[in-house]
Amino acid sequence: MRATTIHAPGDIRFEEVPDPRIEAPTDAIVKVVAGCICGSDLWPYRGHNDIDAGSTIGHECVGVVEEVGADVKDVRVGDFVVVPFCHSDNTCVHCRAGVQSACTGLGFTTSGQGEYARVTQADGSLVATDGMPHEKLIPSLLALTDVMATGWHAAVAAGVRPGGTAVVVGDGAVGLCGVLAASQMGAGRVIAMSRHESRQEIARAFGASDVVAERGEEGEAIIAELTQGVGADAVLECVGTDGAMKTAFAVARPGSTVGFVGVPHGVELPVRRMFQKNVGLAGGMAPVRRYLPDLLERVLSGAIDPGRVFDLTLPMAEAAEGYRAMDERRATKVLLQP
Numbered sequence: 001m002r003a004t005t006i007h008a009p010g011d012i013r014f015e016e017v018p019d020p021r022i023e024a025p026t027d028a029i030v031k032v033v034a035g036c037i038c039g040s041d042l043w044p045y046r047g048h049n050d051i052d053a054g055s056t057i058g059h060e061c062v063g064v065v066e067e068v069g070a071d072v073k074d075v076r077v078g079d080f081v082v083v084p085f086c087h088s089d090n091t092c093v094h095c096r097a098g099v100q101s102a103c104t105g106l107g108f109t110t111s112g113q114g115e116y117a118r119v120t121q122a123d124g125s126l127v128a129t130d131g132m133p134h135e136k137l138i139p140s141l142l143a144l145t146d147v148m149a150t151g152w153h154a155a156v157a158a159g160v161r162p163g164g165t166a167v168v169v170g171d172g173a174v175g176l177c178g179v180l181a182a183s184q185m186g187a188g189r190v191i192a193m194s195r196h197e198s199r200q201e202i203a204r205a206f207g208a209s210d211v212v213a214e215r216g217e218e219g220e221a222i223i224a225e226l227t228q229g230v231g232a233d234a235v236l237e238c239v240g241t242d243g244a245m246k247t248a249f250a251v252a253r254p255g256s257t258v259g260f261v262g263v264p265h266g267v268e269l270p271v272r273r274m275f276q277k278n279v280g281l282a283g284g285m286a287p288v289r290r291y292l293p294d295l296l297e298r299v300l301s302g303a304i305d306p307g308r309v310f311d312l313t314l315p316m317a318e319a320a321e322g323y324r325a326m327d328e329r330r331a332t333k334v335l336l337q338p
């Protein structure tokens with residue numbers, strides 16, 4: 001098959017690679033209908049993560065089941081499926097506790113920007129739609145494979161409650177989905193921290209009541225003002241940098257929780273402030289499968305349209321341009337079509 005590969009920082013190619021095959025009886029092979037580039041793909045692209053030269057890249061895709069292993073019972077060839085970026089059996093002790101992202105049989109999508117992807121634990125991971133979904137729904141279904149579920153997880157971890165104030169740090173696709181999640185959960189006020197006009201617009205469409213363009217101490221001071229000096233009832237940290245985490249703790253009211261889902265890079269926690277203000281930290285890698293049935297319902301009913309985060313669609317063969325566009329912030333999130 002042809003798939004997107006990474007050879008070195010900044011070196012993305014679309015080339016011939018071996019077809020993924022059924023390796024375990026619980027596997028399935030999915031023919032990718034749409035894939036996309038994730039903010040976390042930019043970490044290796046920018047040289048911040050180790051690269052296995054020539055390996056396929058991409059962990060977000062939706063598609064049609066092409067082949068299943070002997071033990072796969074619930075998913076059938078021909079099903080249109082949403083593929084969570086992390087695969088889980090949905091039966092082990094951690095899955096049953098709602099932490100599918102720590103499944104004892106955890107696997108990951110590794111060629112979501114290619115023509116085919118292998119899914120380990122197909123029955124526990126894949127969620128099928130009733131027939132082929134309308135083309136218009138594909139971007140929103142694709143958003144469920146990671147960013148929407150991750151934004152939702154941030155809101156759950158932060159304890160967003162009806163009527164409360166939520167602050168979302170980060171205006172990438174996950175942050176924007178965090179805004180959508182907080183507003184779906186009934187937050188009375190959702191404050192989005194965003195500097196980019198096009199993203200501010202999506203944040204408002206997703207339910208942000210306020211947008212704060214300033215960052216760092218300046219932004220923190222504005223949020224203090226907006227909350228009458230109290231701070232936010234819930235804070236969603238959707239970036240993963242030290243600055244974003246510092247801001248998250250600075251705007252969290254005493255007794256609240258920061259929900260973090262940005263993959264941490266160089267983060268040092270302000271433990272003294274956490275102690276003095278009784279501010280907690282919860283979250284981590286999103287257990288996508290836990291939220292999928294509910295989120296799928298919301299997409300199919302039209303309650304949410306997280307697919308709005310995609311502002312550039314390219315053929316998969318032009319994946320390298322997609323990476324450049326996201327790296328240079330010309331695009332929020334890029335959808336790739338095989």
Ligand SMILES: [Zn+2]
Nearest residue numbers: 038040060146
């Ligand atoms: Zn992702």
Ligand SMILES: [Zn+2]
Nearest residue numbers: 089092095103
């Ligand atoms: Zn499990």
